[in-house]
Amino acid sequence: MSPSPLVIVFDVNETLSDLRPIADRFLAVGAPAHLAPLWFATVLRDGFALTAVGDARPFAQLGAEALRTLLHGVELRTDPAAGLDGSLEGAVEHVLDGMGRLPLHPDVVDGVRGLRADGHRLFTLSNGSSRVGEQLLTAAGVREEFEAVLSVDEAGAWKPAPAAYEHVLRVAGSRPQEALLVAVHPWDVDGAARAGLGTAWVDRDGAPYPASSTSARVRATDLVDLRAQLAAGSR
């Protein structure tokens, strides 16, 4: 007898998309590539700081503000062919635009199609905009595998606040124990577990899992592995 279907809720940035090419956007505007992971950590830091005081702002707004700080003092490149006029706001726009044009990790298309074929109901829930999620999934040809592409913007609270996870449960009409949050970020696994959802941690790099975050129920090397484990009864 096959296991009952789940509401599977995917994080988007880094879990589905490969964020590494955003470093090319930093290089294009004249900034070092290593500012890219610092920028992403900074946006999450600032988003979580607001979450901790019960407030929220769109990812693109915090992303722009963090870029203005990190690019402060950087000599910005002018490249008319790339639409870069050497201005700070031009550079900010160029980096942010890159978020909706990232590739998905190579395992995502097969993994997502397989999970859907196994009868699971698929959703995304991003701290970024739903527009970026729509762009990424549409470009990769898997948008139709998902029932809804959601953002915490509609919840008024970023993950890992409970209200963010409650939003997707409400849309799906699902109880938390019938849902599985899938993410590469331990803070997302931790928040989902605290909200009562099942959790799967995707660890494509073999990195250690921090003891301060609630352990994931399933640990998978990628989404194809996740599908195999769920089909075998893990959840």
Add this chain to the structure above:
Amino acid sequence: MSPSPLVIVFDVNETLSDLRPIADRFLAVGAPAHLAPLWFATVLRDGFALTAVGDARPFAQLGAEALRTLLHGVELRTDPAAGLDGSLEGAVEHVLDGMGRLPLHPDVVDGVRGLRADGHRLFTLSNGSSRVGEQLLTAAGVREEFEAVLSVDEAGAWKPAPAAYEHVLRVAGSRPQEALLVAVHPWDVDGAARAGLGTAWVDRDGAPYPASSTSARVRATDLVDLRAQLAAGSR
């Protein structure tokens, strides 16, 4: 008539201490220097994620976990003279140890002594340990200017949660409107303002202030400038 004295609450890391030399610790263990700001942003990100769900862990614990993730895959150096045995835990300890041996910014000693001479009551409140605060201030010869060197560890909540600021107000026996939080981090200014404290943003680099954070009442280029502005009646 001179303005009434304030309870002045200093953030520690980056506000009093110059965090840049921590990059030397990363170089010493064999990691690129640019991992240093990424590490610090990551620790705050993970601390704020826990704050957002009402939990807390010591800075050193989250700092060690973030280092294990960021140093994953880095070929670590062996340097017996520096006490480095090439192990991950040895590298983690070497970086964390550096936090208590950072220099203060060049304006801090004069600024702190001047503010104390003007009759203000001085405190620190760090998301790090009070031990690190004690080490830094003692080494710089200004520990005795402060009534108390505090950590959010005693509050059970990291800044920017209101409970963190309430901790220092309780120790000082102060109402929020008699207190001034001094920090280089907009998220700290924002949290303190939401908790009802006055706020001063120290901007040593001329960076822009993000619109998503509550504006600081006082904006100073360093602590000497802050002293002058407070003496002139700004608060």
